[in-house]
Amino acid sequence: MKSIYITLIAATCFVGQSYSQQAKAWNNWYFGWFAAMTFNSGTPVDVTGSNMISMEGSASYSDDNGQLLFYTNGGKGDSGFPPPGAVWNRNNQIMPNGDLLYAAGCSSSPQSSLIIPKTGTTTYYLYTMGCVGAMTGLRESIIDMSLDNGLGDLTQVGTQISATTSLSEGLTATKHANGTDYWIITHDYWGNNFYVYPHTSAGIGTPTTYSVGGSSNIHGQIKISASGKVIACGEEVFTFNNATGAITNPRSIGRSAWGRSFSPSGRFLYVTGALGVGNLYQYDLEASNLAASEIEILGGGVFTGPMQLGPDGKIYVAINGNQSVSVINSPENGGAACNFGLYQVALTASCQLGLPNFMDSYYYELHPTSAYLEENQFAFEIYPNPASSTIRLKSEASISEIRICSIAGTVLQTLGSNEVSTEIDCSDLQAGTYFVQVISDQGTAVKELVIQ
Structure with missing residues (x-):
């Protein structure tokens, strides 16, 4: 021995x-036009009663027992998209100060909103992101679940965080290597600048700018692997240091993308075509030539959208306007063995072009x-x-x-x-x-x- x-x-x-407070934080998904599903039984089950209206992005949060606390579409967006922009409580009612309107993000951003808990309190930080039609930048709202008889209310709405509103529509975060704090990451709209914000118990800090990778109009999701070691944005993947926040080592996948998700181990990256109109592809990050490792998983120009890793280790794929969610059932397997299921999870409402925005680092608490x-x-x-x-x-x-x-x-x-x-x-x-x-x-x- x-x-x-x-x-x-x-x-x-x-x-x-x-992480204990976050084990079931992502058990309830609210998204699209009145769509919702819960993972409390271990597999996704359709839920009715949602008042969510979102063209793309949303976020939701649940307590230690898997009970829904609140959900949001991040904000109204521009005049071309329907109201409301709001935060809804678990009774599907807008919180007393939960009318976001133009004061926060844009529901037509694929990552319109992101929730970070303040450990040991009833307080939650809600970060929102604008969209091309309504560039509001990164903004912060604060939700206190001790208010309104435990149903929650906002004590702060739409405070400007970013120095510029000219940001891409991506908004992501991951756990810090210390296991307590977080990193929040955004990207400029036309350039090669990442903005990496430290987030501690005191709140969000001053960002560090990393100018790395190609300069282009960045569309769609920014995603970080569950391990916190790799980040995908634009046409590239990068090394992410979750101890320092540094972003280095760009590698090109050779095509534009919109939806992005890593397999739980971080070995495989999945992307959907540019602006969602396109196919589903898989890349092997262990390949010496990343672009050459591309495998088409779904063809035919299906109107695919953003993706999100689930508590069960499967990757869920939004299909525009469909009353279902598609699933990559075995994302750790290469090629067709990843077992993609088109229209696999039936819904009573419409998925639209979005799924809730969760930190993939939640995955390690359950697995x-x-x-x-x-x-x-x-x-x-x-x-x-x-x-x-x-x-x-x-x-x-x-x-x-x-x-x-x-x-x-x-x-x-x-x-x-x-x-x-x-x-x-x-x-x-x-x-x-x-x-x-x-x-x-x-x-x-x-x-x-x-x-x-």
Whole structure:
């Protein structure tokens, strides 16, 4: 038996307690013209009663038990699109101050809205994005679910965040490598500038601009893989550093796209044709020539739209104006083996050209044993290992938190930075194998711990 070794695993403890509030955050999807479905039974089931009206983008959020809290289309948009722009509560009523109108984003953006919780509170940040017809830029609203007898209300509506309103329609985010904070990413409308915003418990910070990749009119979604390591935008994919926010290493897929989604492991990228009128393609990010790895999954010019990874590890594809959602059932398989199902999930309402905008990093809370192998970002030692009752940790990194997890990824102990230099009591752990995750200023690392 090895005494100490690095274990390459999915971010097993990466989800930890900081993620516990988000395990079922994405269980209820509200989108399109009155369309909705829930994953609370494990597979998507049609839901009626929604008052959502959205041409494209939306967002929704649920509590720890999978109960819907609220949903939004992000804003009215320009005069060519129907009202209202709003935030609806779980009773499908517009919150008292939830009339967004022109004060926020645009429902004809594929990522019109994005929700980030303020950990340990009833507060949620709602970020909205404009569209080509109504360039409002990145804006912030704040929802407090303790108001209106627990149904929620807005305490802030449409505060301008971005220095410019000339942004593309993409809006995405992912967890920071520290497991607590976030990165929010936007892109300019005509250029090669990414704007990467840090988001902490204090709220959104000042963005860093990364001028990288081709300069073009950027359409459609911006997506980050569930691991937080790869970002797709325009005709390219890039390396994303979820510890620093840096975007580097552009690689071209060789075509314009609108909808984008990564497989859970991040190996395969799926895109739908430019402006949604086109086919569905798959790319293998392990290929030396990314563009040459292209495989057509769906042809015939079907009016495909944005995509979203689901809690079940499948990728859902919007088909314009159809009373169904299409599904990539086995996204980790290459070519036809990805098992694409056209019009697979029946709806009582119309899908339109959008699905809710969720952070794919939610996926690791529900699937801690995912196939993705997360490389440790720094070195640390556990001693003794195997252990019987206590352990100590040694690292040159500045450690902020330690988590001891079961082999299945359940967090059993969480320890603060002040406990790093002392003996850690493991006497309550039964004999067996565990994982120790350490979060530091240099990122996240995991090792195996054996208790005798």
